[in-house]
Amino acid sequence: MKTTFYMSLLLAGLHAVAHGQLLPSHHNGHDTNEHKHHAHEAIACLKLVPNNADFAFQFFKEITLEAPNKNIFFSPVSISTAFAMLALGARSTTQTQILEGLTFNLTEIQEKEIQEGFHNLIHMLSHPEGGVQLNMGNAIFLTEKLKPLKKFLDDAKALYQLEAFTTNFNNPMEAEKQINDYIERKTHGKIADLVKDMDPQTVMLLATFVFFKGSWEKPFKPEHTEEREFFVDAEMTVKVPMMYQTGRFDLYFDEELSCTVVRLHYNGSATAFLVLPAKGKMKQLEETLVKETVQEWSEHLFQSLVSLYFPKFSISGSYEITNTLSKMGIVDVFTDQADLSGITGTPDLKVSKVVHKAALDVDERGTEAAAGTAAEILTLSIHPTIEFNRPFLMLIFDRDTNSTLFIGKIVNPTITS
Known part of the structure; x- marks a missing residue:
C-alpha cells in the first residue's frame, strides 16, 4: 500500500x-x-x-x-x-x-x-x-x-x-x-x-x-457607491453595494457569445476582463470559453464613453x-x-x-496618481450604461507574461464562500 x-x-x-x-x-x-x-x-x-x-x-x-x-x-x-x-x-x-x-x-x-x-x-x-x-x-x-x-x-x-x-x-x-x-x-x-x-x-x-x-488606475469614488439590485437568477434578487463611474473604457460586444466585455487595467502589469453575458447566456459562454476567445476580445476592444456600474464584493x-x-x-x-x-x-x-x-x-480603494491632476470633462451626450447586475465572469491576467492569474464566476456577490 x-x-x-x-x-x-x-x-x-x-x-x-x-x-x-x-x-x-x-x-x-x-x-x-x-x-x-x-x-x-x-x-x-x-x-x-x-x-x-x-x-x-x-x-x-x-x-x-x-x-x-x-x-x-x-x-x-x-x-x-x-x-x-x-x-x-x-x-x-x-x-x-x-x-x-x-x-x-x-x-x-x-x-x-x-x-x-x-x-x-x-x-x-x-x-x-x-x-x-x-x-x-x-x-x-x-x-x-x-x-x-x-x-x-x-x-x-x-x-x-x-x-x-x-x-x-x-x-x-x-x-x-x-x-x-x-x-x-x-x-x-x-x-x-x-x-x-x-x-x-x-x-x-x-x-x-x-x-x-x-x-485600478483610476479609483471609483466611495461616495458614488450605492445599494442596487443584482439579479442572481429569474427567482432571486439581492441588494449589493454598486460602484459607479463614467469614463472612457475599453469595450467589446461579442455578438456570437452574446456578452459585453469591459477591460480594466490595474496600475502595473495586471489586467481584468469583466464579462457580462446576456440573460440566459452564461452556460453558452462557460462551454465555449477558450484562450482564442480572450485573444479575439483583446484584438477588437474599442474605447467608448460609458457609465459603468460594478459591484463591490x-x-x-x-x-x-x-x-x-x-x-x-x-x-x-x-x-x-x-x-x-x-x-x-x-x-x-x-x-x-x-x-x-x-x-x-473588489472595492473602490486604489492608488491615486501622486503628481498632476486632470479634471475629466465629459460631454453631456447620451452614452451607454453597462451595469454588472447579473452573473458575470472576471478574468485577471498578467500582461508581461500573458498568464491567467485568476478566473472567477460571480453568480451571487453577497455569498462570500
Whole structure:
C-alpha cells in the first residue's frame, strides 16, 4: 500500500482594489541589462503561455460542471505551478500524465524546458511592475521519517523557490496549525484554514500560494457607491453595494457569445476582463470559453464613453480538486500506480488529495496618481450604461507574461464562500 501525501494547492488571496480607466502597459526606463534579462525570462516562459491558458479554461469548464450556479474563483497558474513542481519528482507514466494533463504536448516541448519555463514565470510574476503586489511561493511539509532526495529538494528550491519544513502529522491538529499559520502569513491573512481534517497517515504536504493585490488606475469614488439590485437568477434578487463611474473604457460586444466585455487595467502589469453575458447566456459562454476567445476580445476592444456600474464584493473558492484533475488525465499520481520515486528514491508515495483555495476582494480603494491632476470633462451626450447586475465572469491576467492569474464566476456577490 502506498504512503499518501496531501497536496494543498494553496491559492492565495486576490485583493483587487477596483479602479477604472484602462491605459496601455507602461514601462519605465529601466537599466538595459535588466531589460535583457527580463526579455530572456519572457522568452523562456512564453513557451508555456498557450498550454497554461488551455489548462486554465479546461479546468474552468470542469469546475463549472461540478458546481453549476455557484460562485467560482481559482488561480490556474497556481495549480499548474504546483503540478509542474510535482512532475520534478514523478517518473514514467505518472510524470507523463501530469505534464499532458497540464496540456503540454511532450513531442513539442521537453520536460526540462517546461521546468525552466515555470522557473522564469515564477520569477517574473514575483517581480511585477510597480502598482501590483504579487507573491508566489511553494512549501513542502514532511514527516521526520521521510527523507527526500537531495537532488529533488535542490532542484525544487532552485526552480520553484521551495521552502521545506519538518511536520509531525501524527498530531493532525498541530500539523494543521503549522501549515495554516504559514499559509495565512504568506497570504497576508487572506487564506485561513486551508487544511483541515488531516489524515494522520499523511507523510508530505505540498502547498502552493499566490497573493495578488492590485489597484485600478483610476479609483471609483466611495461616495458614488450605492445599494442596487443584482439579479442572481429569474427567482432571486439581492441588494449589493454598486460602484459607479463614467469614463472612457475599453469595450467589446461579442455578438456570437452574446456578452459585453469591459477591460480594466490595474496600475502595473495586471489586467481584468469583466464579462457580462446576456440573460440566459452564461452556460453558452462557460462551454465555449477558450484562450482564442480572450485573444479575439483583446484584438477588437474599442474605447467608448460609458457609465459603468460594478459591484463591490468579496468571494472565495475552496476546492478538493483530485477528481477534477483525474478527469483531465492526471490519474496515476492519486493511486497505488503512482511513481513519485524522484522525491524519495522509492515508489511508495502517492498524493492523497489536493486542496485549492482562493479569495477575491473588489472595492473602490486604489492608488491615486501622486503628481498632476486632470479634471475629466465629459460631454453631456447620451452614452451607454453597462451595469454588472447579473452573473458575470472576471478574468485577471498578467500582461508581461500573458498568464491567467485568476478566473472567477460571480453568480451571487453577497455569498462570500
